[in-house]
Amino acid sequence: KQEVTQIPAALSVPEGENLVLNCSFTDSAIYNLQWFRQDPGKGLTSLLLIQSSQREQTSGRLNASLDKSSGRSTLYIAASQPGDSATYLCAVRRSGGYQKVTFGIGTKLQVIP
Amino acid sequence: DGGITQSPKYLFRKEGQNVTLSCEQNLNHDAMYWYRQDPGQGLRLIYYSQIVNDFQKGDIAEGYSVSREKKESFPLTVTSAQKNPTAFYLCASSTAGVTEAFFGQGTRLTVV
Numbered sequence: 001k002q003e004v005t006q007i008p009a010a011l012s013v014p015e016g017e018n019l020v021l022n023c024s025f026t027d028s029a030i031y032n033l034q035w036f037r038q039d040p041g042k043g044l045t046s047l048l049l050i051q052s053s054q055r056e057q058t059s060g061r062l063n064a065s066l067d068k069s070s071g072r073s074t075l076y077i078a079a080s081q082p083g084d085s086a087t088y089l090c091a092v093r094r095s096g097g098y099q100k101v102t103f104g105i106g107t108k109l110q111v112i113p
Numbered sequence: 114d115g116g117i118t119q120s121p122k123y124l125f126r127k128e129g130q131n132v133t134l135s136c137e138q139n140l141n142h143d144a145m146y147w148y149r150q151d152p153g154q155g156l157r158l159i160y161y162s163q164i165v166n167d168f169q170k171g172d173i174a175e176g177y178s179v180s181r182e183k184k185e186s187f188p189l190t191v192t193s194a195q196k197n198p199t200a201f202y203l204c205a206s207s208t209a210g211v212t213e214a215f216f217g218q219g220t221r222l223t224v225v
Contacts, residue, residue, distance in 0.1 A: 043119075
């Protein structure tokens, strides 16, 4: 059974700092991994999608990496801003069959002005 | 604009009552999903549908029912058999190739 863990559960940083959020998964037979952002009381907004054959994806100040063999992904946020404050979730889609998605609980990020 | 619309945003249910949550998408996606989100837990899959007139149970389907009569619509009914329905419900959709998933803004259901 796939398990997805996100560390830390919460993170508070001053504005302008670069930061890294971690996601680990137990089963390396994945189809893709997706990072989401969730604001309080809102739905999930897709940030980056990494296919299993890829090593990283970049979008603006965000960079996500994937190491399937070690079961790890990181989300790097450069020059953090107060508007980045949100909960960040990673989701792993299994390869084969229905391709079930397993979500982590998320990392709650607060960027202090 | 293309997207997923969930309604209502807030819903209150009395004990023993069935309620239906709406999910509509105009992204032309074949697959649609319902998730439940509780504090301190990851999203859990309730039901999913990969094609019209077909749907499958997820991990926590007991006490819920769905229909998929149109490609654009995937309503979720929370029945009186669901003993702990208070939660945040999220609908999502993706292409048939199961790539990127798109989510609605959620419905918060509270039992009163």
